[in-house]
Amino acid sequence: MESAMRSLLSDNSRYVESFRVFLKNSTEHQCMQQFIETKLPEVISSIGNEKSTLDVLGIGSGSGEIDLQMLSKIQAKYPGILINNNIVEPSAEQIFCYKERVAKTPDLDNITFSWHKKTSTEYEHQVNEQKEYRKYDFIHMIQMLYYVKDVPATLKFFRSCLSPNGKLLIILVSGESGWSTLWKKYGPRLPLNDLCLYITAGDITDMLRSMGAQYKSYDLPSDMDITGCFIEGDRNGELLLDFLTETCDFKKNAPSDLRDQIMKDLQSPECSTTKDGKIIFNNNLSVVVVGNE
Ligand code: CQA
Numbered sequence: 001m002e003s004a005m006r007s008l009l010s011d012n013s014r015y016v017e018s019f020r021v022f023l024k025n026s027t028e029h030q031c032m033q034q035f036i037e038t039k040l041p042e043v044i045s046s047i048g049n050e051k052s053t054l055d056v057l058g059i060g061s062g063s064g065e066i067d068l069q070m071l072s073k074i075q076a077k078y079p080g081i082l083i084n085n086n087i088v089e090p091s092a093e094q095i096f097c098y099k100e101r102v103a104k105t106p107d108l109d110n111i112t113f114s115w116h117k118k119t120s121t122e123y124e125h126q127v128n129e130q131k132e133y134r135k136y137d138f139i140h141m142i143q144m145l146y147y148v149k150d151v152p153a154t155l156k157f158f159r160s161c162l163s164p165n166g167k168l169l170i171i172l173v174s175g176e177s178g179w180s181t182l183w184k185k186y187g188p189r190l191p192l193n194d195l196c197l198y199i200t201a202g203d204i205t206d207m208l209r210s211m212g213a214q215y216k217s218y219d220l221p222s223d224m225d226i227t228g229c230f231i232e233g234d235r236n237g238e239l240l241l242d243f244l245t246e247t248c249d250f251k252k253n254a255p256s257d258l259r260d261q262i263m264k265d266l267q268s269p270e271c272s273t274t275k276d277g278k279i280i281f282n283n284n285l286s287v288v289v290v291g292n293e
Helices: 011-023 030-038 063-076 092-103 120-130 151-160 180-190 202-210 235-246 254-266
Strands: 053-059 083-087 113-115 136-142 162-173 213-218 223-225 272-275 278-284 285-291
Touching: 011 213, 011 223, 011 235, 011 285, 030 063, 030 285, 053 063, 053 162, 063 092, 063 136, 092 113, 113 254, 120 151, 136 278, 151 162, 162 202, 180 235, 202 213, 202 285
Parallel strands: 053 083, 053 136, 083 113, 136 162
Antiparallel strands: 162 285, 213 285, 223 278, 272 278
16 A cells, blocks of 8 residues: 555654654754854844843744753843843643753843743734734744745744844755755655645745845754664664654655665765765755844
């Protein structure tokens, strides 16, 4: 029978497990941290001009690991400034983890946190219904635009939420990553459900250009060791394969022709390189910073 394939998004605990293996096998968070250390200061260099309070908005912040690192850079740039940090995150579990993280992090005294258990679209609707058009000095959307229904409308809305010197920071996989190759070739045959779009930073900059928005892009080279995907019976390899294909138990459930083709292409130069006997998938990311011009 063709395709008993089910989206990984329909099995939250397996998603979380495969995401953990992904973080362990990739430099995804490290390359974001490196960006925060070296480039974020210039991105935020004018967001706090002549302000005593900064309004920050995180969309799909998860457990807040990256958020707190960015907040600490903002504090360093604007010593003593008050920060209202708003978080829009649909998962109750992630919000719980975020609160735990805040509780055990020192030096957050000048920051207040407000969590909104919502999707970005629900948040947008709430703002429009309550006509509460607050402006934000810094808005970030990290690895989340795959999960909104209408990307151009979302970009337009959150751009309209920026204060005069505000910045919108978006991180997505690069159009030159292995993901892009995989999606172009196999997107239609994978259990893409209406929860996930195969979009890259290249698609975002196309949209921004056609909206006439000003933006600046930064490339973040990132690797993912997928050697385990090719080792028979390697459980972490199976979880990584699920993450790569967004499919639940891909190895078992994919039709064999599709499985064989994907396993072959994952090793091809369009997706990966080989280093010291390891297969390294191209997980390159891009940061797109949109100004309020
Ligand atoms: C849900 C949705 C997305 C999640 C999640 C839970 C996610 C990570 C962890 N839990 Cl319900 N998304 C995520 C984060 C980073 C990342 C990817 C997904 O690199 C992989 N994308 C491919 C580039 C997914 C499309």
